[in-house]
């Protein structure tokens with residue numbers, strides 16, 4: 001930990017233990033930013049040849065800024081590292097026509113979990129055979145949409161849904177036999193640096209392996225002439241850094257795969273091991289590279305298949321956040337700054353920006369940690385422990401709980417929050433009738449609008465009363 005100069009302890013003392021005091025508060029931690037982001041000599045953040053001051057002048061704030069070359073490179077890195085596997089981009093992390101097109105141009109399929117996401121993927125020209133439809137409560141309309149499109153896989157989540165698919169296929173009377181994966185719950189739940197390998201059956205997704213329901217569902221699908229069983233699907237959680245969770249889940253799913261083969265003599269051709277690969281939101285996060293993940297996961301599966309004496313099925317994964325998350329930052333304008341004197345000598349600076357929990361709910365929803373930097377100028381001030389908050393009428397409207405920002409931060413400054421490409425715009429709301437920010441792509445100094453800024457008129461159009 002570097003302690004900068006002669007700063008007074010009272011502006012530092014409320015920093016959490018994990019947050020290092022920066023030696024220069026203007027510095028970027030490269031691992032938090034997309035590869036074409038830097039600061040210029042004036043301390044202004046730049047992305048792919050554009051300064052954030054130019055971006056703010058052209059499109060306003062708040063805005064999500066996607067580094068297109070970086071996102072494409074992350075997709076490509078997964079495709080290359082997992083050569084021989086199928087990589088499906090998890091659209092729930094962030095989906096728009098442009099991004100769906102980019103990832104499919106880089107060789108990925110797209111995993112969708114609603115009729116809306118399916119519509120976007122199809123609109124982008126993604127090959128339907130490279131689309132998987134998820135969802136624990138798919139409607140008739142969504143299933144029919146998937147059947148009409150001819151998606152490559154429907155990931156079934158319940159007996160009710162399986163019955164529904166069979167009923168719809170039968171009623172349609174066409175020559176179709178949808179390819180089905182059975183989503184299982186392995187009893188492994190992994191989040192960030194922790195995983196729990198037992199007793200996590202108490203959640204809504206999939207068929208439980210431990211209870212025998214997963215085996216029953218596989219046999220049910222195998223026996224249904226209207227359906228083609230292609231394999232097991234397992235997704236164990238999010239923001240995972242520890243390969244051990246995947247290892248335990250893979251072992252359990254492969255054992256189930258082998259058990260079905262032993263009972264029926266048929267080895268299913270495929271298996272999906274889900275997504276959830278962690279990214280860096282703060283200095284404490286140390287994500288694995290796609291190559292390291294591919295290495296570890298291949299070894300786990302090959303060893304287990306050898307031990308079970310079964311062929312290695314054709315494998316797939318579904319990374320979302322690891323592709324879209326680090327490629328984008330959110331850009332805000334500071335509106336107000338307050339120094340809050342806490343108990344003792346402690347001071348915390350509250351920096352309120354022109355967005356908030358409506359454009360990033362993750363901090364409020366599950367105490368996610370983020371980082372931030374002063375993006376529009378260099379500062380000579382020392383670091384002050386700060387909290388970046390939004391403009392909503394809610395005490396929990398926090399974007400970045402703890403960060404060192406320059407002590408002279410002031411209204412009109414721009415602040416950038418890295419790793420904002422996943423589960424930010426995709427989970428955005430209109431709380432307080434605040435329109436949702438636009439998403440722009442930047443490539444070679446050019447801006448491409450991916451999603452335009454929502455207007456109050458857009459919102460009011462729904463208000464027919």
Ligand SMILES: Cc1ncc(COP(=O)(O)O)c(C=O)c1O
Pocket residue numbers: 090092093111134235237238239274275276277318319320321322422
């Ligand atoms: C089934 C499934 N696949 C993939 C993902 C993507 O996870 P991540 O964006 O963390 O990679 C999710 C996320 O919830 C999921 O539920």
